[in-house]
Amino acid sequence: MEFKTFVFYVLSAIMVFSALRVITSRNPVQAALFLVLAFFTAGGIWLLLAAEFLAIVLIMVYVGAVMVLFLFVVMMLDINLDRLRQGFWSYLPVGALIGVLLVVEMALVLGGRYFGLEAMPTPPAAQGGYSNTRELGRLLYTDYVYPFELASLLLLVAMIVAVTLTLRKRKGVKYVNPSEQVLVRRDERVELISMSAEKE
Incomplete structure (x- = not known):
């Protein structure tokens, strides 16, 4: 070996x-x-x-x-782990059925003639200057550019949905509206008052 x-x-x-x-x-x-x-x-x-x-x-x-x-x-x-385990035994038959199906599928895949050492020939030896990073980038951005962009779009949508689902408006919280803050002029916020000096 x-x-x-x-x-x-x-x-x-x-x-x-x-x-x-x-x-x-x-x-x-x-x-x-x-x-x-x-x-x-x-x-x-x-x-x-x-x-x-x-x-x-x-x-x-x-x-x-x-x-x-x-x-x-x-x-x-x-x-609370005890609360999570309360309904464990009620889901056991469904879980066991899915487990058996996965074992059958893996047995079919591993026992098939398209899976094994004879179905996967040894790749040729790498030549000088070969970079698997460059080859991966070339494949991603040439042959698989549409699936790559589709996956990135799905991840972007998932990120936006996660932010939207967790965003909650709370009452009584002070916040600043940036568009209104930019339009403010000095005359609206600052008031100069002239007062006579007082002596004790």
Whole structure:
């Protein structure tokens, strides 16, 4: 067994274990930390596949931004876990059915003739000056430019909808209207009063 294959199996085992701990852990903070471990090992597998840019983006975006924000929210909120577990057993049959369907689908995909080492030939060796980051950018902005722009548009709409849903007008809160503030003149705000000096 080659060293690269050994590292792949070790990283895969760690990732499968951490993914199982994400869904079986009772503590949400521990589940989030196991998800961070899963992202790190997925980045290591991307490095083995010579996709350095995707590995760094996975670690920087998901571990460095998304998971830190998620951990912050989980640790700041007072989550009542007992209340969340009250209706667990009533949803178990539906969850078990979906789990069985996922296992059947994965078995069909992994057992098919279009999935395996013979269906995925070894890619040619990279020539001098090859950059997978440049190739990824070229593919995104040439062959897949419309799906890329559609995904960015969907993310923009999702961001606007999230801001709109959380925006609430509160009564009794003072706020400044910028358009009215710009149109104000000095004569309307400042009044000069001449007073005679007083002596004691």
